[in-house]
Amino acid sequence: MANYSSIAVENFIKAIYKYESRDGADTKSGTIATELGITHAAATDMARKLAAKNMVDYEKYKELKLTPAGKKLAVHVVRKHRLWETFLHQVFGLSMHEIHKEAELLEHATSDFLLDKISEYLGNPQFDPHGDPIPTKEGKVETSQASLSMVYAELNTSYKICRLRSSDEEFFDFCQANDMRLGTALTIKKRYPKTRMLEAELNHKTLLIHYDLAQAIHVE
Amino acid sequence: MANYSSIAVENFIKAIYKYESRDGADTKSGTIATELGITHAAATDMARKLAAKNMVDYEKYKELKLTPAGKKLAVHVVRKHRLWETFLHQVFGLSMHEIHKEAELLEHATSDFLLDKISEYLGNPQFDPHGDPIPTKEGKVETSQASLSMVYAELNTSYKICRLRSSDEEFFDFCQANDMRLGTALTIKKRYPKTRMLEAELNHKTLLIHYDLAQAIHVE
DNA sequence: ATTAAAATTTAAGTATGCTTAAATATGTGC
DNA sequence: GCACATATTTAAGCATACTTAAATTTTAAT
Ligand SMILES: [Mn+2]
Ligand SMILES: [Mn+2]
Ligand SMILES: [Mn+2]
Ligand SMILES: [Mn+2]
Numbered sequence: 001m002a003n004y005s006s007i008a009v010e011n012f013i014k015a016i017y018k019y020e021s022r023d024g025a026d027t028k029s030g031t032i033a034t035e036l037g038i039t040h041a042a043a044t045d046m047a048r049k050l051a052a053k054n055m056v057d058y059e060k061y062k063e064l065k066l067t068p069a070g071k072k073l074a075v076h077v078v079r080k081h082r083l084w085e086t087f088l089h090q091v092f093g094l095s096m097h098e099i100h101k102e103a104e105l106l107e108h109a110t111s112d113f114l115l116d117k118i119s120e121y122l123g124n125p126q127f128d129p130h131g132d133p134i135p136t137k138e139g140k141v142e143t144s145q146a147s148l149s150m151v152y153a154e155l156n157t158s159y160k161i162c163r164l165r166s167s168d169e170e171f172f173d174f175c176q177a178n179d180m181r182l183g184t185a186l187t188i189k190k191r192y193p194k195t196r197m198l199e200a201e202l203n204h205k206t207l208l209i210h211y212d213l214a215q216a217i218h219v220e
Numbered sequence: 221m222a223n224y225s226s227i228a229v230e231n232f233i234k235a236i237y238k239y240e241s242r243d244g245a246d247t248k249s250g251t252i253a254t255e256l257g258i259t260h261a262a263a264t265d266m267a268r269k270l271a272a273k274n275m276v277d278y279e280k281y282k283e284l285k286l287t288p289a290g291k292k293l294a295v296h297v298v299r300k301h302r303l304w305e306t307f308l309h310q311v312f313g314l315s316m317h318e319i320h321k322e323a324e325l326l327e328h329a330t331s332d333f334l335l336d337k338i339s340e341y342l343g344n345p346q347f348d349p350h351g352d353p354i355p356t357k358e359g360k361v362e363t364s365q366a367s368l369s370m371v372y373a374e375l376n377t378s379y380k381i382c383r384l385r386s387s388d389e390e391f392f393d394f395c396q397a398n399d400m401r402l403g404t405a406l407t408i409k410k411r412y413p414k415t416r417m418l419e420a421e422l423n424h425k426t427l428l429i430h431y432d433l434a435q436a437i438h439v440e
Numbered sequence: 441a442t443t444a445a446a447a448t449t450t451a452a453g454t455a456t457g458c459t460t461a462a463a464t465a466t467g468t469g470c
Numbered sequence: 471g472c473a474c475a476t477a478t479t480t481a482a483g484c485a486t487a488c489t490t491a492a493a494t495t496t497t498a499a500t
Binding site: 006008009038039041042045046060 | 491495
């Protein structure tokens with residue numbers, strides 16, 4: 001009972017981790033509830049249970065914070081998730097929008113033993129197909145990457161795409177149609193804040209991209 | 221709610237299927253309980269729930285029987301199980317005793333979409349590494365195989381090993397040490413019923429094999 | 441500083457999948 | 471056919487992970 005975590009717990013901890021390691025960093029129970037598609041009441045409930053298990057620091061009405069034990073679990077599940085995404089993409093040729101959903105299930109059904117085999121088979125990759133770092137077996141996560149969403153990038157500066165953070169089919173349709181991949185060079189030419197659009201130049205073309213979509217495109 | 225089955229339900233249905241398709245064919249609730257490592261009370265409980273869902277025919281004190289819907293689910297989960305075993309063995313080189321435990325988890329975390337990819341990748345194999353038939357996508361299972369446990373094989377008749385039905389490490393150690401694989405020829409020379417041993421000749425050697433171990437070795 | 445809106449927690453209840461203990465039915469030996 | 475051992479079911483209860491509805495706190499607007 002001490003060592004095993006349920007699927008619900010793994011997903012909950014992972015959701016906190018996701019929002020903790022973000023610019024906005026909003027880890028209120030409501031955010032987590034929305035992320036997981038459960039009610040606020042259920043999220044509060046789980047937060048208290050995980051606080052009792054020393055996985056989460058919880059004070060009423062405050063943001064949820066992972067304890068070292070919680071963070072360790074989160075990173076471990078993220079490692080499983082990203083290794084599966086890499087595997088599904090490389091070995092079965094699943095497309096970028098398909099891998100996330102499958103990895104979301106497989107991450108909870110993978111022993112540490114099997115995880116090692118997957119990692120070895122892939123040559124211990126450091127990044128998943130989205131460009132996100134794969135935590136090491138020891139739990140280290142590449143944080144040096146000074147990536148930022150292209151929404152916040154400087155004008156008239158040459159960048160390269162380093163992450164495509166989405167699991168939406170339409171998003172990747174758009175990327176493919178415009179030859180936007182990891183490594184593709186681009187420059188932001190102009191911003192239209194009212195309509196929330198950016199004018200970007202890439203592959204000798206000019207594109208108008210809405211902030212909502214640009215959000216998922218990280219550059220460095 | 222109609223279409224999704226929990227892990228507990230999938231394992232329960234699969235356990236009934238396993239014992240239904242056996243010589244002894246004992247599918248009393250106690251047998252299933254022991255197979256799954258739960259109490260008899262829990263098994264009875266589940267049997268009644270599944271009867272309400274039309275997956276199992278259940279009459280008090282009688283054997284559990286799968287309905288067509290139950291059998292369909294069982295075969296589908298078995299397909300997932302055996303494809304994963306095949307995949308783990310062929311792609312990651314997991315040994316015979318390791319594949320079962322991993323497949324037992326992965327079978328519940330695999331979409332039909334992913335299952336197709338796995339099957340395709342392997343060239344739609346018909347048998348898993350144990351020699352058990354892999355049900356087709358349409359739910360057909362190769363039943364023609366006139367295999368029987370070597371315990372019941374005739375004396376002085378040449379057979380070939382067609383199944384090695386175990387997930388025990390020692391069992392496969394023994395098999396490997398004596399070059400017993402799928403396809404290996406053997407002849408039963410003598411039976412010692414009191415000590416429950418068989419004398420078998422294979423690979424120009426004579427072996428004394430206990431019934432308990434021989435049970436898992438099927439020949440044809 | 442009030443007050444209304446929004447977010448969060450509490451309370452009560454449900455479904456699932458288990459447990460232990462007691463009651464009941466089945467089956468075997470004689 | 472009876473009695474006892476064995477198997478199965480019933481009953482009561484528990485943990486997990488949710489729900490809806492009501493109460494409470496925070497926050498943001500005026
Ligand atoms: Mn993902
Ligand atoms: Mn998940
Ligand atoms: Mn198996
Ligand atoms: Mn299983």
